[in-house]
Amino acid sequence: MSQATSQELLRSFNISEDDLQKMVADAVFFLLTADQKKSIISKAALVKACDLSKRDRKLQDYVIKCGAQHLSNTFGIELRDLGKSTFILVNKLSENDVNEFLQWDDKEAAQMGLTFTILGLILMHNDKVTEENLFDFVKGMGVYDDDKRSNVDSEVLDMFDGDMRRFVNETLVSKQHYLRKERNVHIEDSEQFEYSWGERADAEIKQSLVFKMICEVFGCDPKMFKEQYERIKEKENLTDEEFANGV
Template identity: 30%
Template sequence: MSQRKKTSASQSKPQRTNENEDEMTFSQMTSSQVQRARENFASVQIDRKVAEVVQFILVKDQKKIPVRRADIVKHVMKEYKVIYLEVMNRVRRTFEQVFGLKLEEIDTKNHIYILINKLEAGGTVSMCPGNPGKTGLLFVILSIIFMKGGVAKENLVWNTLKKLRVDPREKHDEFCDVKKLVTDEFVRQKYLEYVRIPHTEPVEFEFRWGLRADIELSKLKLLEFVAELHDQDPQSWTQQFREASASESRT
């Protein structure tokens, strides 16, 4: 009886995730160990696995959802995770040579990837493909944040959008639930960060640029756009022009 209870208790314990084990696999395997592991798979098997990873990422990218390494391993790589790095190198080459896309690791700590259109990088065309309205809305919000030094309070963003007849409290003909689009979809896609401001009562939030926006959008082009609206020279905004020029030189 006691033995049965022990067995039942052990089975009821929550299973540990494999992410820590995966991290050890990726960080501790030597090149010779990887090579030996590779010999367990035929070339055609590796080719098929590369194709599966490419397809998995493309499906996620249709909704601009960033892809986690843990999800690639769990849903696609599985027993092939011992040769993960080799497969991902080939996946990167496939995206660049076949699709003209770049697989970018935007979060090296949590290993999160996005796809970037190499032909449109630095512009705004690829931000919300098929929906120029969303691209325009996102562009306006990112402009507000940038011109405010990288952080903009939620109320400022909403009030600015209201002036453009986009009220987050009302259903919009094109965007439907504006607040959900901005604070959920754009945040999930890593275009924006929506952060609670500490020690505020009632609770307040602020917006910042997300990792994807930093990679896909040219701050210099954005500043030039804002300058055109105000009929001024981009260098009129000294701090923003300095930041935009610095980010441009790093790309």
């Protein structure tokens, strides 16, 4: 944006350059703070935090746009519009980014490791997994037990705030949106639920990355899982060569 255009906007909003910079700085601070919780961000909460509630809607949108540009240029973070005046902050993960997990503390590493594992489980079950299958799976990993006399180590439980079901349903589904939980509509009069990839997972994580990590665990060629391989390749519009090279 040219200097003349910028000054014209400031006059139309009846604010100074210092006023604008403070609003943008407040927006960036609010967004970065919200991202620590990996929560969905509402426009209403954002404009309130930046003292923009009574300002012109065009000014609100301009401050958010400037804040988004600053996040992208300075931190490499994308402000993704989810519609209905909601946003998430997205860090695009590449194969090399997986190594960044090693810089997290033990609790963060455990939680993200489990999240990736659950996403992989969903991926291998054709993008949906039942609630029963998901918790049977984590039970088999030794990090969950539905028995009140749980045999899971207390230190492991602490990694997930003492309650695996609550961690999955409140943290991964309701707060962070890595998972989506929906009632199985194919079974009438049923309270059976299914999990799939949530908005944040779709925005941040390539299915091909998770799929290749699974194949590395099993020590096999991705093409051995032909159905998943073809589905992911089509979804991400990849050739065999691009898939292999992680493009």
